[in-house]
Every structure is written in structure tokens, then in C-alpha cells.
Amino acid sequence: MVLLAFWISRACVTRWFSASLTEGSGSNVSRVPVSLADLEPDALASCLEAWGFNGRHAGRILRAHYRTGAADSSAHRLPERLGDRLREAFPSPGLPVVRRQVATDGTVKLLLGLKDGRTVESVLMPDFRADRAAGCLSSQVGCAMGCDFCATARSGFDRDLAAGEIVEQFLALRREAAGAGRELKTVVFMGMGEPLLNLPAVLAAIGRIAGNHLGGLGWRQVTVSTVGIVPGMDALTESGLNVQLAVSLHAPDDVTRARLLPMGRRYRIEAILAAADRFQAARRHPVVIQYCLLRDVNDGIHHAESLGNLLRGRRMHLNLLPYHPTGPGLQGVPYRSSTAEAMALFAATVRRQGIVTHVRRSRGCDIDAACGQLRRQTAGPAEVAAPK
Ligand code: SF4
Known part of the structure; x- marks a missing residue:
């Protein structure tokens, strides 16, 4: 018996x-943990x-x-x-914190240990309201997208995360927020990995974070961010989940974009924006376009004008992101952040074209807050694969 x-x-x-x-x-x-x-x-x-x-x-x-x-x-x-x-x-009480960094602005970066010895990064960012925080979740261990300016890209792709591993990141950040007297109010899939290439696990995790009265977040408090995987964007639209969609564009023309994001050779900007149009029409809330400003690469006035032309009439919101330097890119380019003047001029130029534009603050400047930095620093040779 x-x-x-x-x-x-x-x-x-x-x-x-x-x-x-x-x-x-x-x-x-x-191997994935059973929790x-x-x-x-x-x-x-x-x-x-x-x-x-x-x-x-x-x-x-x-x-x-x-x-x-x-x-x-x-x-x-x-x-x-x-x-x-x-x-x-279920002997494991969540994912162990392998390393924890706290920035002077309150940003906390966690390196969490997985059952198979790999690690994954999650970030907690305090809101300007004293009782709130936002979380950044990873969807994969490493990433295959090879974005030239990204520290995660330099580690290559290792494996997809299971839904439970994504949920455990959310729970770790929720505990971290509670310890700081804050409530984790929003999460964005903008950590390691391309979430639309691990969509079944990401959708299952979102269902637990935002549905079933488990995680308790509203659907719109969850943002899925993509480099523009068009079939994945359409699958997310068809999933019916009322989450937010953010698209990392980072350039207003296909040539510049393909240099920064190799996936840009596969999916052209017009096809990506058309898929974003379909998502926006289905959800009736604006898609967010992410644009990371890199000095003398994509931050000129002519870039801003072209971007404005692309977005005019689309009713999407534009987030201008300051770049957090991570050393030379995969092609050896030493990317630098735009100057404050160039960012302001870029923002003013797109705003003049009627685009709702937010200039985001840089977070966690005094820690390895850019995606993939902490894992690269901490991982042994067995864990960090050669860049693809
Ligand atoms: S920016 Fe995102 S999609 Fe691109 S390589 Fe880094 S983790 Fe992957």
C-alpha cells in the first residue's frame, strides 16, 4: 500500500x-524544476x-x-x-538567489539558479511611487537573436525556460518588492530571451501570473516585448490574451536595423509594423515601440524623421530608451549612449510629427543592469556557450 x-x-x-x-x-x-x-x-x-x-x-x-x-x-x-x-x-522553496545586486536607485538584479545548474536574470525596478515596483522577466536561458549591442547575445542560446521557471522569477521579484515595502504591479518580458520563440511557456506563465486568481496581476499589467518575430506576434494576437505588446525597433530603416538586429534580415520593418497594427486593432490599446538610442548609429535627426514617418497615423506609443553600455558588440562595435542633447532633440523631432513619446530613465547604472551582464560575469565556462 x-x-x-x-x-x-x-x-x-x-x-x-x-x-x-x-x-x-x-x-x-x-531538466526543469518541479515546483x-x-x-x-x-x-x-x-x-x-x-x-x-x-x-x-x-x-x-x-x-x-x-x-x-x-x-x-x-x-x-x-x-x-x-x-x-x-x-x-516539492522540496524546492522557489529558485535560489545565486547573486543579488542593488543599485543606488533601488533597482535590484537577481541571478536565479535553475535546477539544472543554469542561471537566469530577473530585475526589479522601483516605481516613482513609493509603494510600487515593476519587474523584468526572462523567457529563455541566453538568446539566439544575436542583437549586436546586447550582453545576453554574447552568451548565445542555451534553452527555453519552462512556465514554472518563469512564474518562479515573478514570485522571487514579488518577494523582493515586498521586502522593500513595495508591490510588484507590472511585469515585462524584456529580460534574457525572445519570448515569442518560447510562446507556449510564456502564455502558460502569463495565465498563472495574471489569471486564475493566482498571481493576481491584471492582463494589461503584463507586457510581452519582441524583436519582431512576425508569426509569434500573430500567434499572440490570436491567443486572445489582453496583454500589452512592445516591439523593439531600434532603427527606422531595414539596413541599419539588420546591422543591429540580425532578425531584421528575416522580418522587414513594414511586416513587423503590420503585425503590430493587427495586434493593436484586436486589443484596442496602443502597441509600444521601443527604440534604444545609440550615439552616431541611430540617433540622428534624419532617423527621428524617418521613425516619425513610419509611426504617423498608427497611434502607437514610442519609448526612447537610454543605452546601458555593455562593452563592444558581437561585431566589435563599441556602442555608446546618446548624449542628453541628442535624446532631447530626437524626442522633440518625433513629437513634432504627432507621436506620443516617452523618454525613459536609465536604471541601475551602477550595477550590471543591462540584460545578460550579470549572468556573463558570474557564469563558468560550462554555462556560457560561444556566441552563435
Ligand atoms: S536584446 Fe533581447 S532579443 Fe536581442 S539578443 Fe538581447 S535578449 Fe535577445
């Missing part, structure tokens, strides 16, 4: 483990029933996990035997 119960327990965990592997559909996924964040309420209910407990405990267990991040839910008025069983099945 004991053996049978043990087998059922293992079978449940194995089934979720397999499900997690499917969500993180990248072929390089080898409560991997589970939908129905899956946990089935398992509780297989263990001989009432499946109705599932919602309470998961809500407690999302509130406190604890894998041990015995403190939440559950039968003691069930608490023991949960601790046995």
Missing part, C-alpha cells in the same frame, strides 16, 4: 515534469486526489504559494499529512 502510494506520488510528479518539458518546448530543455509554480489548479487537484486528499485544497495551496512563495503550505490550515506530502513532492 505504501509502495502504491509512493508510485502514485511519483507518477503525478512525473506527469507534471513531462508537461513542463512540453511547455518549455525548446529542444535543449533537459508548485509548474501547476495549474486542476493538475494539483488531480494529484491531491491521487494522494487520497480532497482536491479542493489545490486552490488554497496555490494561492498561498503565490502569496508567500513558500513550497511548504502546511502553515495554511491544511492537514499535517498533506503538508508533509507537499514538502516531499
Whole structure:
């Protein structure tokens, strides 16, 4: 009987483990953690029933996990035997913090350890309102997009993250925010990886972060950011999830863009903006265009005028991002941030063309806040692959 119960327990965990592997559909996924964040309420209910407990405990267990991040839910008025069983099945209390950096502006960067020894970065950014914070989540370990100015690109692509690993980043940032007296109000998939190339896991994670009354964020508090993977943008539109979409354009013409973002050779700007138009028409809220200003590369007045021409009449919002230097790019170009004067002139030029434009502040300047920097610094040779 004991053996049978043990087998059922293992079978449940194995089934979720397999499900997690499917969500993180990248072929390089080898091991992913089995944590409560991997589970939908129905899956946990089935398992509780297989263990001989009432499946109705599932919602309470998961809500407690999302509130406190604890894998041990015995403190939440559950039968003691069930608490023991949960601790046995889910021994890991979230992803361990391998390294933590805090900037003078309050930005916190976490390097989180995954079950297979790899690491992933997540960032917490305090809002100007004292009680709020925003989080930046990774969707992959490394990235295959090869953007020339990005530190993550230099580490190459390793594997997709499973939905549970993405949710665990959210929970780690939520704990970090709570420790600073803030509430994690928004998250953006703008960390390591291209989220639209790991869409099943990203959608499943968003469903837990923003749906099912687990994570408690509203759909519009979640932003998916892409370099412009057109089929992925259309799939996100078709998913029906009412999230926000941000598109990293970074150049107003295909030639400059392809130099900065190799994916620009595959998907041209007009095709990307047409996919953004379709998303915007379906959701009825503006798509955000991200434009990172690089000195003497894409920050001239003629670039601003061309960008304005592209966006005029589209009702999209433009975010101008200061560049956070990360050393020479993949092609050896030492990118530099635009001067304050060039940024102001660029913003004024696009605004004159009627484009709603926000100039973003640089965050975490005194730490390795750019995506991929901390992992590159910390990782051993086995973890950081050669750039592709
Ligand atoms: S900027 Fe984003 S998409 Fe481009 S290489 Fe870096 S992580 Fe990947």
C-alpha cells in the first residue's frame, strides 16, 4: 500500500515534469524544476486526489504559494499529512538567489539558479511611487537573436525556460518588492530571451501570473516585448490574451536595423509594423515601440524623421530608451549612449510629427543592469556557450 502510494506520488510528479518539458518546448530543455509554480489548479487537484486528499485544497495551496512563495503550505490550515506530502513532492522553496545586486536607485538584479545548474536574470525596478515596483522577466536561458549591442547575445542560446521557471522569477521579484515595502504591479518580458520563440511557456506563465486568481496581476499589467518575430506576434494576437505588446525597433530603416538586429534580415520593418497594427486593432490599446538610442548609429535627426514617418497615423506609443553600455558588440562595435542633447532633440523631432513619446530613465547604472551582464560575469565556462 505504501509502495502504491509512493508510485502514485511519483507518477503525478512525473506527469507534471513531462508537461513542463512540453511547455518549455525548446529542444535543449533537459531538466526543469518541479515546483508548485509548474501547476495549474486542476493538475494539483488531480494529484491531491491521487494522494487520497480532497482536491479542493489545490486552490488554497496555490494561492498561498503565490502569496508567500513558500513550497511548504502546511502553515495554511491544511492537514499535517498533506503538508508533509507537499514538502516531499516539492522540496524546492522557489529558485535560489545565486547573486543579488542593488543599485543606488533601488533597482535590484537577481541571478536565479535553475535546477539544472543554469542561471537566469530577473530585475526589479522601483516605481516613482513609493509603494510600487515593476519587474523584468526572462523567457529563455541566453538568446539566439544575436542583437549586436546586447550582453545576453554574447552568451548565445542555451534553452527555453519552462512556465514554472518563469512564474518562479515573478514570485522571487514579488518577494523582493515586498521586502522593500513595495508591490510588484507590472511585469515585462524584456529580460534574457525572445519570448515569442518560447510562446507556449510564456502564455502558460502569463495565465498563472495574471489569471486564475493566482498571481493576481491584471492582463494589461503584463507586457510581452519582441524583436519582431512576425508569426509569434500573430500567434499572440490570436491567443486572445489582453496583454500589452512592445516591439523593439531600434532603427527606422531595414539596413541599419539588420546591422543591429540580425532578425531584421528575416522580418522587414513594414511586416513587423503590420503585425503590430493587427495586434493593436484586436486589443484596442496602443502597441509600444521601443527604440534604444545609440550615439552616431541611430540617433540622428534624419532617423527621428524617418521613425516619425513610419509611426504617423498608427497611434502607437514610442519609448526612447537610454543605452546601458555593455562593452563592444558581437561585431566589435563599441556602442555608446546618446548624449542628453541628442535624446532631447530626437524626442522633440518625433513629437513634432504627432507621436506620443516617452523618454525613459536609465536604471541601475551602477550595477550590471543591462540584460545578460550579470549572468556573463558570474557564469563558468560550462554555462556560457560561444556566441552563435
Ligand atoms: S536584446 Fe533581447 S532579443 Fe536581442 S539578443 Fe538581447 S535578449 Fe535577445
